[in-house]
Amino acid sequence: MTRASEGVEPPAAPAPRSTSAAREILVPSLHDEVLARLRDFIVEGNLAAGARVPERLLCERFGISRTPLREALKVLASEGLIELLPNRGARVRRIGEREMVELFDVMGGLEALAGRLACERLTEAGFAEIERLHHAMYGHYLKRDLHGYFACNQAIHDRIVEAADNAALKATYASFAGRLRRARYSANLDANRDRWGEAMREHEEILDALRRRAGAELSDILFRHLRNKRRAAADREADLAE
Amino acid sequence: MTRASEGVEPPAAPAPRSTSAAREILVPSLHDEVLARLRDFIVEGNLAAGARVPERLLCERFGISRTPLREALKVLASEGLIELLPNRGARVRRIGEREMVELFDVMGGLEALAGRLACERLTEAGFAEIERLHHAMYGHYLKRDLHGYFACNQAIHDRIVEAADNAALKATYASFAGRLRRARYSANLDANRDRWGEAMREHEEILDALRRRAGAELSDILFRHLRNKRRAAADREADLAE
DNA sequence: TCCCGCAAAATTGAATGCAAAATTACGCGA
DNA sequence: TCGCGTAATTTTGCATTCAATTTTGCGGGA
Known part of the structure; x- marks a missing residue:
């Protein structure tokens, strides 16, 4: 399989990333979409505060492998949305x-x-x-x-x-x-x-x-x-x- | 090989991560060290502005594989220190x-x-x-x-x-x-x-x-x-x- | 001499594999 | 029945592998 495990997601946005002729071109990016989607997913409250972030599940949900998802997790952690526990994975950050x-x-x-x-x-x-x-x-x-x-x-x-x-x-x-x-x-x-x-x-x-x-x-x-x-x-x- | 490609780096900090009894324990973290080191490396100016960030090289320098390094790159990009070009890798961000x-x-x-x-x-x-x-x-x-x-x-x-x-x-x-x-x-x-x-x-x-x-x-x-x-x-x- | 096109090599992005840790399940004894 | 130690399962973290894109090197033609 290449990219999506199954037809879980509709084509979504297969549109070729804008090839605007601008000089340095703003990242059309491919995996940042995962980042954005995951961020929204959490911000919208789909995961309870303090709940663990299920890697495996989200991978299937987004039709990607663990590598790009884990990259997104690291970024979200640096943004303060989640916290990374040593060998215990990611949790949604609890705001006191x-x-x-x-x-x-x-x-x-x-x-x-x-x-x-x-x-x-x-x-x-x-x-x-x-x-x-x-x-x-x-x-x-x-x-x-x-x-x-x-x-x-x-x-x-x-x-x-x-x-x-x-x-x-x-x-x-x-x-x-x-x-x-x-x-x-x-x-x-x-x-x-x-x-x-x-x-x-x-x-x-x-x-x-x-x-x-x-x-x-x-x-x-x-x-x-x-x-x-x-x-x-x-x-x-x-x-x-x- | 397991972890380090060679004895490139001295033991560095093999000290067991503090096991303070505090409730949720602040991440003793393992790969955040790579993040911190890479950030310092860039902030200190070891890489010229606009220069590409050599993955392979830094992997050897830090004695790790590409996966954790790339995670760190994603975080640094979200911090605005570097920029990720689509299929062209990471560059040190040029501040105009x-x-x-x-x-x-x-x-x-x-x-x-x-x-x-x-x-x-x-x-x-x-x-x-x-x-x-x-x-x-x-x-x-x-x-x-x-x-x-x-x-x-x-x-x-x-x-x-x-x-x-x-x-x-x-x-x-x-x-x-x-x-x-x-x-x-x-x-x-x-x-x-x-x-x-x-x-x-x-x-x-x-x-x-x-x-x-x-x-x-x-x-x-x-x-x-x-x-x-x-x-x-x-x-x-x-x-x-x- | 310079420019263009094409093939080889290197680099990137992502998937998969594997060892170590944690979590869960289970069975035994009190 | 409940508590506890141990083994099976799951999950995590990282290394490695693989396809795809880009970059580099080289040769032909103007």
Whole structure:
């Protein structure tokens, strides 16, 4: 057999990797797909926290041998998604209270940085787009549409990171967002109604600072915004734990 | 043969991995050593930027087979130290002007975060230690002892990150520091005498903000401090290029 | 002399094989 | 029935092997 053990997977993406004429060509890569798929698989929560990662099973699932899968495991371990126990294989990393706080703080620091950089580089059109999203989000807030609100909220933060125009920042931000998402903390955050109004007010401040291109100020607001978000998440956790 | 192709390497570290009774035990790890060694090997500049990474050679150098080495390569690629070309192997990543700026900005963001967190957690003893380093650094400055100055400078920034007491931040900071160090930008930075006095004044501000535990303020100072450092580095590069 | 094409050699990416460790299953004794 | 030691099975980590792509070396033709 060559490549897939069986017709387990449909053709998926047999498309020849883009042969764009660009000079150094961004890796069309073949096995990075395994990495991406496995990462998604874990981030989406298909594996319980603390559960062992079944090599054999995933190999069949992805139709590959152990070698590329193990390479992906090493990378995911370096990203902090899983942990490699000496002779005991890989486990999905368990995120404790303490680590959750740490991750939120780093996210806050990255958002703060993104905001500062965005102030330096944001175009009028870029700002207008964020402003539009902000108003749409406010609309959802008024209608108590949590889902729509959250989508806009996410979009705004993403736009800010995008506006920062810094590949390293963007990649690091995405990595941490994944780690937090795996802990399923950000999904149902804003169910806390008290926090909702506060968050909305903070977003008013964010938009205002952004309009004035007040980098340092926006930086500070964004960090505190994440801090409050974390606090709300922690409170909610406490509620659920009761 | 089992493990090493020959007696190429001395026993190195055959010591049984610590069997500390701690609950989940930090990975005593076996192949992570290869990862660490290879990373150092590259960060230290043993491989020219843009050069291909010779698998076969390094395998012999480390006395291992290709499998663990390739795993390490994948991890280093995810860290941004090298890049994996489709069927052309690994190359040491070339850091361009643009990316250098990006990396410095992220470092600035991380230091800003570290400073803010340090203000929340720094003990009197911790502050005293940093203050001591600051004065020692000033002494080196007066004596025009660049080497001593730089060591203290590094130590101060490290202490601030340490005081932040955030493992995720510390790891990310270390990773970016490595990437920048590979570019050999931070080593000979402060040879610029004009910049030196300015940096010293900024450090006075840093210490002052730290003493007052003024998080937001320190955060801002640290970011600008890194920005100026970067600018000085860029200028120096420009000089060398002439 | 220079350029192009073709074959040999080297390198890469991935699969398979194998020894060492861990996990599980089982049987014995209390 | 329960606990414990031992053997079978599974799993892990790494080496080796194999097909495929790329790179290198060489010769013919303009």
